[in-house]
Amino acid sequence: MPAEIRKVARVILLDPDDRILLMHGYEPDNPDITWWFTPGGGLEGDETREEAAQRELAEETGITDVELGPVLWQRICSFPFDGRRWDQDEWYYLARTTQTDTDLSGLTGLEQRSVSGLRWWTCSELSMARETVYPTRLAGLLRTLLDEGPPRTPVVLAPEIA
Template sequence: MPGPEAPEAPGAVAGAAGEPRKVARVVLLDPRDRILLMHGCEPDDPDDDWWFTPGGGLEGSETREEAALRELAEETGITEVELGPVIWRRICSFPFDGRRWHQDEWYFLARTAQTAAAPRALTELERRSVTGLRWWTSAELSSARETVYPTKLAGLLRTLLDEGPPSTPVVLAPEIV
């Protein structure tokens, strides 16, 4: 589950002509290189839970950069951000809230010194499924027993911290759940 930010309109699962939904996600790091993740669950089953990066679908004619910053502000309240490059891309498909979602996700690297986080404009679906936010160190993420999306996030983050952002976005293996 990449995240419960999905739109609620029945036809909003995929783009035009069956194209995957365009999504912008944010790998947000603080001055201590901790990553901010959201905790979510299946709305009718709180035991089916996972952690994921902030982000969501593009609205109207906005760019992925605009969507990344808007979603970050709505989901975390964090607005003091230095948005960097797209570091990863992936296609994913997953069941959530009784539907199947197909997404084309771009992950932006971002930095902030603003570590106080609280959602400020969640959708109705997000209010039913987002249960918290947490800053994670790389070591905590590597030893986590919880489900985290993308599934290889701990290793991806360690590589990012060790080597810096890639010169071109790394295409991650598709995740089909």
């Protein structure tokens, strides 16, 4: 494991119809390489993961009317992106909102070069998706969440190393 691992807060944001909001990303130098992923990002300064989750959600989606819930999942991942390797310790928070209009104006420079939009997905749409989605197995994880509710303690997902 690398010495410097980035602490990340991600958000499983559900609307009143249990749709999940995902971001459509791409490699800045190769727009043909695309994937869907959950909003969120690294902690800044001395903020908590909860604070980072809410800040990132507001910046990346414009959604601020959010009820932040428990940590659902945790995972370690490592992947190449924008010319460097990212080693991350990710915590996924459940959140609910009635605010479904999104706004990308708060994206950082890197995000502006690597995010093409947002989309609300139903669980069945996600399970039929042929595109790459992170974390992998998100459709099944979401189905379990919707059927059984949040886990008592966070589920540790298998590490993903790309």
